[in-house]
Amino acid sequence: MTGHGYWVVLRRGDVDLGAGFLLTGRFVVTAEHCLRDLPADERDVHVVFGDGVVRSARVQTRLPDADLTLIMLDDRSPVPAPIADVSSVDDPWRAPCRPRPTDPQLGGQVVEPETSYTCEGGAELTALQLRTDTVLGDYSGYSGGPVERIVHDGERLIGVLLEQYPDRQEPDRASNVLFAATVGEVIDRFDQLQSANLVNAFREKDSVDELISFGRQLMEGSDGWQGEAMLNLDQLASIRLHIARSVVDGAIKRKLA
Amino acid sequence: MDDAWATAIRVETVELDASGSRQIASRRRTSSPLVERRQEIEQGIRAAVEVVRSSLSASDGEDSKGWRVSSVEATFGITLAAEAGVVLSKASAEATFEVTLTVERV
Numbered sequence: 536m537t538g539h540g541y542w543v544v545l546r547r548g549d550v551d552l553g554a555g556f557l558l559t560g561r562f563v564v565t566a567e568h569c570l571r572d573l574p575a576d577e578r579d580v581h582v583v584f585g586d587g588v589v590r591s592a593r594v595q596t597r598l599p600d601a602d603l604t605l606i607m608l609d610d611r612s613p614v615p616a617p618i619a620d621v622s623s624v625d626d627p628w629r630a631p632c633r634p635r636p637t638d639p640q641l642g643g644q645v646v647e648p649e650t651s652y653t654c655e656g657g658a659e660l661t662a663l664q665l666r667t668d669t670v671l672g673d674y675s676g677y678s679g680g681p682v683e684r685i686v687h688d689g690e691r692l693i694g695v696l697l698e699q700y701p702d703r704q705e706p707d708r709a710s711n712v713l714f715a716a717t718v719g720e721v722i723d724r725f726d727q728l729q730s731a732n733l734v735n736a737f738r739e740k741d742s743v744d745e746l747i748s749f750g751r752q753l754m755e756g757s758d759g760w761q762g763e764a765m766l767n768l769d770q771l772a773s774i775r776l777h778i779a780r781s782v783v784d785g786a787i788k789r790k791l792a
Numbered sequence: 793m794d795d796a797w798a799t800a801i802r803v804e805t806v807e808l809d810a811s812g813s814r815q816i817a818s819r820r821r822t823s824s825p826l827v828e829r830r831q832e833i834e835q836g837i838r839a840a841v842e843v844v845r846s847s848l849s850a851s852d853g854e855d856s857k858g859w860r861v862s863s864v865e866a867t868f869g870i871t872l873a874a875e876a877g878v879v880l881s882k883a884s885a886e887a888t889f890e891v892t893l894t895v896e897r898v
Contacts, residue, residue, distance in 0.1 A: 553817050568815040602815070634818060655814050678816040698814040706813075713816075 541617050542632035542681055545606070546581040546589075547573055554632045554680035555582070556695070558619075559770070560611040562728065564721055565679035566697050567597055567604045567656065582608060596725055600658040602697050603716060605725045618769050619718045620684055620691030622648040627685045628665060630696055634676030641677060643667040643711070645684070645693075652714050654697060661720040663694045665713040672708045674699045682715045692718055743786045750782035800877035801826040803833075804888050823879050837864060837891055844893055858898045865892040 541557040545565060553569025563582055573580070578594040591609045598604065622628070622645045629642040643666045652662035663682060667674075678697055683690035694715035702710045722728045757775060802823040841861050848859045867890040869881040882888055 551818070566815070566817065569817045571817070674816045676816065676818040696816070699816050700814065709816075714814075 540585055540631055541614050542585065544583040545569065545679075546583055547577075547579075551583075552580070553676075553678060554634070555606065556632070556679075556681040556692075557612055557614060557616050558692075558718075558721065558728070559616050560613075561608050562595075563592060563606040563608065564695055565604050565606065566695060567599050567602045568697075569679040570594070570597065570604055580606060582606070584612070584614060595727065598656075598658075598724055600656045601660060601716070601720075601724050602654045602656040602658070603695070603721060603724055605727060607727075617681065617683075617690075617692035620686075620693055621717070621719070622663065622684045622693045624648060626693075628663075628693065629683050629685060629690070630677060630680050631683060631690075632677070632680030638676070639669050639671070641667050641669045641674070641696075641713070642685075643669070646712075648693075649717060654714070654716075660697075661717050662697075663715045663717055665715060667711045667713055670711050672702075674709055674713065694718060695721060743789050746782055746785045746789065750778055753778050799825055799827060801880065802873070802877060803829050803880045804871075804882060805829075826880065833889065837866075840891060841893060844895060848895065859895050860898050861893050862896040863894040865894070866890070867892070 543555050543557065543563060545552040545555050545563075550572070552573060553565060555563045555565030555569070558564045570580075573594070575597070580592050580594060582590045582592045584590070590612065592606045593609070595605045595607045624645060624647070626645040626648070627642065628645055629640060631640065633640055645663060646666050647662075647664035649661050650664050652660050652664070654660050654662075665682065680696050681692050682694040682696055684693045694717050696713065696715045698714045699709040700712035700714065702708045754775060757771060757778070803826045805822045805824050841864065844861060868888060871879040871881040873879055880888060
């Protein structure tokens with residue numbers, strides 16, 4: 536791995552398992568197949584950051600069908616989490632995490648920002664179909680790393696790199712088509728990352744007063760989430776908006792009932 | 793074969809399951825001790841010889857008679873392992889062992 540940032544290498548003993556990246560201050564995401572040499576009952580891994588800092592972590596949830604894994608750091612990382620985003624057709628993208636310093640950085644254009652894709656694990660994912668200008672014929676070592684959309688003031692996280700598509704005439708060689716699970720897909724797959732589960736509790740409140748009170752509690756509680764580096768500002772704003780909408784929607788429905 | 797040497801020699805192996813070919817984690821070359829796979833290699837060569845013999849005897853006409861496998865030649869690559877020992881590695885893009893059978897009329 537090269538460069539300093541929120542992307543990491545996952546290591547077990549002396550063996551590098553693959554790439555991953557911080558999604559929040561505590562959670563690291565990777566492709567499940569990067570951990571195929573890690574026994575199912577073994578959870579302890581090391582997370583190596585680009586500056587050489589090694590942190591202990593535990594595998595939280597492995598999803599072989601969706602080819603995604605969530606890992607939790609024992610201690611929060613001071614490295615800033617990325618800003619998550621969605622992409623559009625023809626957006627320029629890059630994969631900042633390279634297997635070795637001698638490997639090139641991948642980049643290209645987004646072909647499909649949200650396509651339905653059946654990954655090798657068998658699950659149907661909402662995926663990015665990417666065209667890469669860096670034609671290597673084999674992209675081994677790049678999976679599990681982040682995919683970023685390049686914008687005028689920096690980069691935005693849009694997915695996790697998972698698969699290459701083979702050249703149909705030479706199946707041993709990869710085409711320049713790559714697939715990545717979108718950030719939305721990652722968040723939907725893991726309960727630990729879903730604000731939706733939290734705000735579904737709104738539905739259980741009988742009265743408007745109870746609803747507003749619960750919403751207020753959540754808003755107050757969310758003040759600490761960013762301080763604890765669980766979420767970045769964008770994610771926090773999205774959750775607060777979701778809470779506010781749920782309160783308003785719930786109140787209207789209950790008034791009309 | 794000396795026991796110590798036998799355990800130091802490994803043979804390169806591949807996954808038969810085609811799954812994972814689209815996944816792009818780092819690829820690792822896998823190997824097994826030759827002593828553990830020796831029986832399978834011998835069985836494979838015997839089976840190939842048997843296929844040649846039976847196909848010759850099943851053909852029609854005089855030409856099918858009097859043939860035998862006169863030699864078996866195996867080609868393989870050798871890679872020195874980083875720590876110790878050697879790996880019998882790929883002889884071609886696909887195969888670890890290339891086996892050539894020569895048949896001749898008795």
